[in-house]
Amino acid sequence: MSEDGYSLRVATADDADFLTDMLVAAVNWDPAREAVGRDRVLMDRQTARYVEGWPRPGDLGVVAVEAGGQPVGAAWLRLFSPDDPGYGFVSEDIPELSVGVLPLWRGKGVGRALLTEVAQRAAERGFARICLKTCLRGDR
Template structure:
């Protein structure tokens, strides 16, 4: 099941941001590095701001399986998948034991519905080279590559 992400989910979202950054199981970052990093702070610092939105997927007992979150970032402090000030950037991760069960599909579909309902014109994200599973998921949901940032593609989904 899906529920709205709240300010109380900040620790979970940090854990899942770490999961997203270490998507292939290689520990590129520690949790402490993610929490302390100024660039990654852009995604979750002060969560939940008035325009922030997202969802948490849970099992029947309410235990989190994954989450998606979004925030509009300004050009002066862009995220990895920045497109425009009026296009929120998504972050998303599913805990490794729950990969391949449709959790990511449910989260992404729910977030697109949420963004549309909130009146956003589009959403963007960044996907690293080699992350074929995530790239395929995003493509199935209508995201298209619109740019490049280092070893990652910036993808956009018009709403």
């Protein structure tokens, strides 16, 4: 447990709904823009692909949980192919990173800890690089 009251664990199939919540948080990163709802995020194939069928073979993720066990943030990696690329597609052997943290937990090092942990686990799996995707909303 960190001094800020959270710990990290591997993301599992049981985390699919929370990863979707974090995808919505990532899409809505800019508070100056009108928020996009969960249904709209999931109806957009380009965005929904980051969580559909979690976990697929090759997926890797970590979840930050508070002392009571409730998830507060997540970072996950997913590979895409040239035939079905993601927003940040570079190569089929470079996974794309998604990160989301609940608003009350931002600014407490959760995102940094998630990124550090998922990068370390990616390196252990043999990934030399990861790519941060960029979510575009209606202005692609």
